[in-house]
Amino acid sequence: xxxxxxxxxxxxxxxxxxxxxxxxxxxxxxxxxxxxxxxxxxxxxxxxxxxxxxxxxxxxxxxxxxxxxxxxxxxxxxxxxxxxxxxxxxxxxxxxxxxxxxxxxxxxxxxxxxxxxxxxxxxxxxxxxxxxxxxxxxxxxxxxxxxxxxxxxxxxxxxxxxxxxxxxxxxxxxxxxxxxxxxxxxxxxxxxxxxxxxxxxxxxxxxxxxxxxxxxxxxxxxxxxxxxxxxxxxxxxxxxxxxxxxxxxxxxxxxxxxxxxxxxxxxxxxxxxxxxxxxxxxxxxxxxxxxxxxxxxxxxxxxxxxxxxxxxxxxxxxxxxxxxxxxxxxxxxxxxxxxxxxxxxxxxxxxxxxxxxxxxxxxxxxxxxxxxxxxxxxxxxxxxxxxxxxxxxxxxxxxxxxxxxxxxxxxxxxxxxxxxxxxxxxxxxxxxxxxxxxxxxxxxxxxxxxxxxxxxxxxxxxxxxxxxxxxxxxxxxxxxxxx
Amino acid sequence: xxxxxxxxxxxxxxxxxxxxxxxxxxxxxxxxxxxxxxxxxxxxxxxxxxxxxxxxxxxxxxxxxxxxxxxxxxxxxxxxxxxxxxxxxxxxxxxxxxxxxxxxxxxxxxxxxxxxxxxxxxxxxxxxxxxxxxxxxxxxxxxxxxxxxxxxxxxxxxxxxxxxxxxxxxxxxxxxxxxxxxxxxxxxxxxxxxxxxxxxxxxxxxxxxxxxxxxxxxxxxxxxxxxxxxxxxxxxxxxxxxxxxxxxxxxxxxxxxxxxxxxxxxxxxxxxxxxxxxxxxxxxxxxxxxxxxxxxxxxxxxxxxxxxxxxxxxxxxxxxxxxxxxxxxxxxxxxxxxxxxxxxxxxxxxxxxxxxxxxxxxxxxxxxxxxxxxxxxxxxxxxxxxxxxxxxxxxxxxxxxxxxxxxxxxxxxxxxxxxxxxxxxxxxxxxxxxxxxxxxxxxxxxxxxxxxxxxxxxxxxxxxxxxxxxxxxxxxxxxxxxx
Numbered sequence: 001x002x003x004x005x006x007x008x009x010x011x012x013x014x015x016x017x018x019x020x021x022x023x024x025x026x027x028x029x030x031x032x033x034x035x036x037x038x039x040x041x042x043x044x045x046x047x048x049x050x051x052x053x054x055x056x057x058x059x060x061x062x063x064x065x066x067x068x069x070x071x072x073x074x075x076x077x078x079x080x081x082x083x084x085x086x087x088x089x090x091x092x093x094x095x096x097x098x099x100x101x102x103x104x105x106x107x108x109x110x111x112x113x114x115x116x117x118x119x120x121x122x123x124x125x126x127x128x129x130x131x132x133x134x135x136x137x138x139x140x141x142x143x144x145x146x147x148x149x150x151x152x153x154x155x156x157x158x159x160x161x162x163x164x165x166x167x168x169x170x171x172x173x174x175x176x177x178x179x180x181x182x183x184x185x186x187x188x189x190x191x192x193x194x195x196x197x198x199x200x201x202x203x204x205x206x207x208x209x210x211x212x213x214x215x216x217x218x219x220x221x222x223x224x225x226x227x228x229x230x231x232x233x234x235x236x237x238x239x240x241x242x243x244x245x246x247x248x249x250x251x252x253x254x255x256x257x258x259x260x261x262x263x264x265x266x267x268x269x270x271x272x273x274x275x276x277x278x279x280x281x282x283x284x285x286x287x288x289x290x291x292x293x294x295x296x297x298x299x300x301x302x303x304x305x306x307x308x309x310x311x312x313x314x315x316x317x318x319x320x321x322x323x324x325x326x327x328x329x330x331x332x333x334x335x336x337x338x339x340x341x342x343x344x345x346x347x348x349x350x351x352x353x354x355x356x357x358x359x360x361x362x363x364x365x366x367x368x369x370x371x372x373x374x375x376x377x378x379x380x381x382x383x384x385x386x387x388x389x390x391x392x393x394x395x396x397x398x399x400x401x402x403x404x405x406x407x408x409x410x411x412x413x414x415x416x417x418x419x420x421x422x423x424x425x426x427x428x429x430x431x432x433x434x435x436x437x438x439x440x441x442x443x444x445x446x447x448x449x450x451x452x453x454x455x456x457x458x459x460x461x462x463x464x465x466x467x468x469x470x471x472x473x474x475x476x477x478x479x480x481x482x483x
Numbered sequence: 484x485x486x487x488x489x490x491x492x493x494x495x496x497x498x499x500x501x502x503x504x505x506x507x508x509x510x511x512x513x514x515x516x517x518x519x520x521x522x523x524x525x526x527x528x529x530x531x532x533x534x535x536x537x538x539x540x541x542x543x544x545x546x547x548x549x550x551x552x553x554x555x556x557x558x559x560x561x562x563x564x565x566x567x568x569x570x571x572x573x574x575x576x577x578x579x580x581x582x583x584x585x586x587x588x589x590x591x592x593x594x595x596x597x598x599x600x601x602x603x604x605x606x607x608x609x610x611x612x613x614x615x616x617x618x619x620x621x622x623x624x625x626x627x628x629x630x631x632x633x634x635x636x637x638x639x640x641x642x643x644x645x646x647x648x649x650x651x652x653x654x655x656x657x658x659x660x661x662x663x664x665x666x667x668x669x670x671x672x673x674x675x676x677x678x679x680x681x682x683x684x685x686x687x688x689x690x691x692x693x694x695x696x697x698x699x700x701x702x703x704x705x706x707x708x709x710x711x712x713x714x715x716x717x718x719x720x721x722x723x724x725x726x727x728x729x730x731x732x733x734x735x736x737x738x739x740x741x742x743x744x745x746x747x748x749x750x751x752x753x754x755x756x757x758x759x760x761x762x763x764x765x766x767x768x769x770x771x772x773x774x775x776x777x778x779x780x781x782x783x784x785x786x787x788x789x790x791x792x793x794x795x796x797x798x799x800x801x802x803x804x805x806x807x808x809x810x811x812x813x814x815x816x817x818x819x820x821x822x823x824x825x826x827x828x829x830x831x832x833x834x835x836x837x838x839x840x841x842x843x844x845x846x847x848x849x850x851x852x853x854x855x856x857x858x859x860x861x862x863x864x865x866x867x868x869x870x871x872x873x874x875x876x877x878x879x880x881x882x883x884x885x886x887x888x889x890x891x892x893x894x895x896x897x898x899x900x901x902x903x904x905x906x907x908x909x910x911x912x913x914x915x916x917x918x919x920x921x922x923x924x925x926x927x928x929x930x931x932x933x934x935x936x937x938x939x940x941x942x943x944x945x946x947x948x949x950x951x952x953x954x955x956x957x958x959x960x961x962x963x964x965x966x
Contacts, residue, residue, distance in 0.1 A: 128875070129879065132831075132875055132876055132879065133879050135687075136621055136634075136831065136876055136880075137620055137622065137879070137880070138619055138620055139620065141879060145884075194687075196687070196688055196690075197687035200683035200686070200687045200688050200689060201683070201684055204618075204677075204680035204683045204684050205680065205683050205689070206683060206688070206689045207679075348615075348619065385680075386675060386677065392611070392612065392615055393619055396612065396616050396620070397619075397620070398622070398624070398630070398881065401628075
């Protein structure tokens, strides 16, 4: 049996034509069962792809419900590369006899990311075939012909001497910055690290001053080493925030435990202001309107490398928890967790990674705003990316068809209503955009932002942070002068 | 009914794992019929995708044969944007009343390319959605969810003043460099031309000195204009070579008229030497071995813009015809035609375009050699691209699954056998690589290349060309000195 339904879109999703106009196709036979999400006007009919489970929510609100989670991980199975505790001793012994590759702090963040399956179906640092597909197509074609999104090259660079040391060995041991042997890379492949090409195709510029490039690509070796990863034990940071580092597997379990029938993820790397809260709460409201009974928000700050002038993770986590304490977001329907990936600031290329990783974590809705993962051009006075390209590219990206993309209008401070509101271009001069720089200058000068911009508890955390920064700078300045 | 067969590869195709390990899937129902090419060991079983036709060649050599051509054009229908003669007068009148956009010589080449369907299913210069998909994914997703390859942004740039002149008009007239009104672009969309991003993502470098960039991108306007193209009459060049400019539609008819059961395309922008001939003849031999009865070679030199130090088109066409006269290639089984596209020199990104356009022209096999569409890095002493990346990227490229990619070992002059032969690394020092520069220096100095490098008739054409160049240079030098 094969049938096709031409889809009608919910007005809510009408920015997202590309991902929602697919025809639904149902092949009914004993061995295969493939379904794509389809929408019928405002009445959501929800099919989940995959082999083992599907869920249907019809107009009555009841229906079949055979499910273990809301959305299949990419590749069908969530990758988990942490070796069982019983094998740890043996593997460690084996690793000790292998040639060693030293990891930087950021490499170790990637080991963490890969090992927990955020990058499923990737099972290690990329070999050349994966690297090339990522660079050129932002996606990987699997053996069965299906396509998964993979927009950032997830690679491990090594120096010439390390390559020589490895010689013809098939496997290498991975050593963390603190000297601990943390993993094994098996059936390795070493290939040229053409930094210029990698940078140009990932960032769409080779201008000097891209934070991730300066931090990790430029100083890195001229070779990339790919292979299958095994991690000897779960990666921990011991920074008091490990309880926020919830793996995709744990998140999926938690969503099931809470009986979520929709999970919407919100990625951020900045403090949460009331504009963010507005759109998260508005998303929840709309999902309820669409017929969902228990939508859960995954508030998912990025926890890996960020550039020096971003607010550090510990401050952001404290700020986020105040936002929940102050009741701006409802703790009952919100999960706050850390997304352990480093930040590339690669705009439309990176936003795909941010969305794809959340599929693996079990989110079936993804919120995207203005200029996601963007920044100012490092050498020109303009945004590096067209602020609309992120959501456009996301809505057309290969492998993300099963994810529901929720593009959002930008929120700004409405000086008349004295609160954060969706920007209304017809009365543009009544809105105030409060940038990170602006926030910083408020905090520096001991000024408060306008009423309703951020909850007082959250703002207090930032004031404390910025004052400590100022004190730090004051201490350092004389030292610089005397040098 | 749905079944899957795990594939075995012909040793001939074993570089091409990604495109040949797909599972064949047959959905048997009244409205749909989708097949992908599958191979079973050396015995070729050949299914053609598409709605209206398929062909099966079993072990007996006989079998079903319902076909109008060997491979479906991308999107299912070959695009043809030349308006019928009967409508020409009316359309011309209409175009005269529209705001005008001036085309460069290279823009006009693209008008030619798009109008004849080489870029099917593209129906005009790209709008932003197509542009972004091309830049980020090297492919376009169609409304029905299928994916076609589209690796180069095919765009038309305009200046600020032209944009102002267009105002809110929906359609514009396109004016050739000689002032003739050649076409209409309808339902236009104007968007920002971010040159830096376009260059970085297309070439993988922003180094100065990329020929196509210097010629067409850098001097171009800051806006791109997309829309649906109509061409008022077929584009002609009146350079004595128009009879070689055979459209995809005409090529498909010719392949059918010759009852070709395989068409293998060879793209080049250089004179044909015996190394090229070796691999074209070897391909034919192997196709015969595989059971094909009448493989036809499409010798398909690129006829649009090339860089200044490439041999010009008229000289190449004369050289190619000598190669056929001299019997190096068999005219009975060869069609020589011009591929009207301009050259980007964008390596792995461009080779996909070269292959995709040949699908539209009806070729179901594509030969790819070392460093296709490559060149030296414009500012560093190295190849711009890894010479193996072209064939790797091609074999994994989205939308090219239905094309059979034939990767070839490099041919060089075997000084022992005194002929062009496949390079044998075990006796590397007995091989001589004869580059374009080397050929040029032979011709300049009145020397002959080694026996067996190129047929005498073909070599004569080059000697004549290079001598005329020298005469030209000699004439120009004193003028420069006296300036």
